[in-house]
Amino acid sequence: MINKLAIIGVGLIGSSLSLALKQAGAVGQVFGYGRNRGNLEKGVELGVLDGFELSIADCVRDADVIVVAVPLGAMQPVFAELKPVISNTAIITDVGSAKGSVVAAATAELDELVSRFVPGHPIAGTEQSGVEAGFASLYQNRRVILTPLEQTDHDATSVIDAMWHECGAIIEYLSVEHHDKVLAATSHLPHMLAYALVHYLSGLNDHDEIFRFAAGGFRDFTRIASSDPVMWRDVCIANGDALVSLIEQYQQELDRVAAAISSGDADELLKLFGKAKSERDSLIGNC
Ligand code: NAP
Numbered sequence: 208m209i210n211k212l213a214i215i216g217v218g219l220i221g222s223s224l225s226l227a228l229k230q231a232g233a234v235g236q237v238f239g240y241g242r243n244r245g246n247l248e249k250g251v252e253l254g255v256l257d258g259f260e261l262s263i264a265d266c267v268r269d270a271d272v273i274v275v276a277v278p279l280g281a282m283q284p285v286f287a288e289l290k291p292v293i294s295n296t297a298i299i300t301d302v303g304s305a306k307g308s309v310v311a312a313a314t315a316e317l318d319e320l321v322s323r324f325v326p327g328h329p330i331a332g333t334e335q336s337g338v339e340a341g342f343a344s345l346y347q348n349r350r351v352i353l354t355p356l357e358q359t360d361h362d363a364t365s366v367i368d369a370m371w372h373e374c375g376a377i378i379e380y381l382s383v384e385h386h387d388k389v390l391a392a393t394s395h396l397p398h399m400l401a402y403a404l405v406h407y408l409s410g411l412n413d414h415d416e417i418f419r420f421a422a423g424g425f426r427d428f429t430r431i432a433s434s435d436p437v438m439w440r441d442v443c444i445a446n447g448d449a450l451v452s453l454i455e456q457y458q459q460e461l462d463r464v465a466a467a468i469s470s471g472d473a474d475e476l477l478k479l480f481g482k483a484k485s486e487r488d489s490l491i492g493n494c
Contacts, residue, residue, distance in 0.1 A: 209370065210235040213270035214256075215263060215285055216277035217241050219332060220302045222255040222341025224274060227374035229254070230343045240266035250338045264292040272370065275301040279441035282309050286316035293320065298363045300325045300370075304390065304438070306354045306383045308445035314356075325367040326354045328386065329376065330394075334433040347375035354383045391449035395442055399454060401432040402439070 212228065214221040217239040228234040236257040241247050247259035260266040267273050267289065275285050282303060289299065299317070303309040306326050313324045331349035333340065351371040355364045368378050381389070408417055443450060467475040 208233060208235070209272050209366075211270045211272075212237045213267045213273045214239045215241075215266065215273065215275045215289075216281070217247060217250050217256065217259075217338050218276060219336050219340040219345075220329065221274060221276035222250060222253075222338045223331075223343065223345035224276070224302075224329075224374065225255045226341055226343035227346055228370065231373040231375075233370070233373035238266050238270070246338050253338065253341075255338055255341060263288045267293055267297065269294065270297055272366065273297055273299045275299065275303075278435075278438050279303050279305060279308055279445045280437075281441075283312035283316060286313050290317055290320065298323050298325065298366050300327050300367045302327060302329055303445075304328060304394065304442050305445035306386045310354070310356065310383050321356070322358050322360045323363045324356075325359055325364050326356070326383065327367060327371070328352045328354075328390070329371070331376075334431055336435040336438070344375070346371065349376055350379055351376040352379050352381050352386055354381055354386050356383075387446050388449050391446055391453050395446055395450050396453045396457065398431050398434065398439055398442070399450065400457070401429050405429050405432040 209228065212225065212234050214225060214237060217225075221239070225234070225237045225239075229237070237255070239247050239250050239256045239259045240261070240263050241259070242261075244259075244261065247256065247261075250256035250259065263285065273289065273293065275282060275289075277285055282301060293299065299313075299320075301309050301313075301324075303326075306328060310326055313326070314321050317324055329346055329349065329351045331345050331351075333345075351374075353364065353367060353371075371378050408414055411417060464476075464479065466472075467479070
């Protein structure tokens with residue numbers, strides 16, 4: 208049981224965590240910090256927060272767990288503000304979509320307190336943001352990856368593992384590097400494809416007509432291009448090397464498809480589509 212949870216950045220991910228823990232009866236009080244009073248007032252109104260503060264120091268006072276749920280680019284200044292004000296017993300975690308940059312920021316700012324920092328990433332979300340987008344079942348049967356460091360305190364990891372378990376999540380452990388490589392392929396690359404496709408089509412002269420005739424497949428494929436641009440800018444900056452390497456490999460794959468089409472290689476196309484379909488069909492059964 209967490210007596211007081213402090214959430215720094217009360218958006219989709221932070222508010223869903225609060226609602227899930229409250230529903231499970233696994234938290235006493237939840238306090239939020241943000242820059243925008245209106246968002247935090249809404250959080251109280253919706254039952255996400257029991258209270259809020261406009262200063263990080265006030266928000267984390269007496270908190271046993273502090274969850275940093277701001278965009279990746281804002282993590283380092285938040286850790287810098289946390290360092291002088293956290294209690295001897297508080298445990299810190301984050302929810303950032305890339306882990307290398309967050310671990311570097313935490314190591315730089317938290318010094319010896321980094322032993323009480325447990326890096327984490329819930330593999331769950333929607334294209335919506337803000338406190339109103341949160342819902343209690345977001346993490347139900349979804350994976351949460353924890354990437355503790357060599358110096359991370361085992362008890363701190365157990366507390367964060369138990370917290371996500373209470374939300375109905377399945378907890379997995381990866382190294383920071385492995386996490387960033389895998390997520391670049393399964394999450395970051397698909398977002399780049401969706402953004403690039405919609406951006407490209409919107410630049411065409413007849414884009415109004417193209418979008419007018421867009422069917423379900425286009426909607427499914429491009430849904431994630433409605434995700435928050437700030438969050439995805441920060442993911443690209445944070446995990447740029449892994450992402451660029453995958454984009455280059457994907458460009459080669461597109462070249463292979465284009466070559467098969469232009470040479471009328473029906474067998475090659477059928478082989479490619481057949482393999483992709485069977486891979487996806489078997490994967491969806493496990494998701
Ligand atoms: P969100 O809905 O936009 O919420 C982020 C919150 O952080 C906002 O409510 C904002 O509140 C606060 N914030 C923004 N910039 C800030 C800054 N510079 N300093 C302090 N606070 C700031 O975003 P989210 O989707 O919950 O994502 C939060 C984190 O979760 C990100 O690190 C993201 O990588 C990760 N994540 C997201 C998803 C997803 O699908 N969305 C999935 C897994 C992990 P104020 O405006 O009140 O300051």
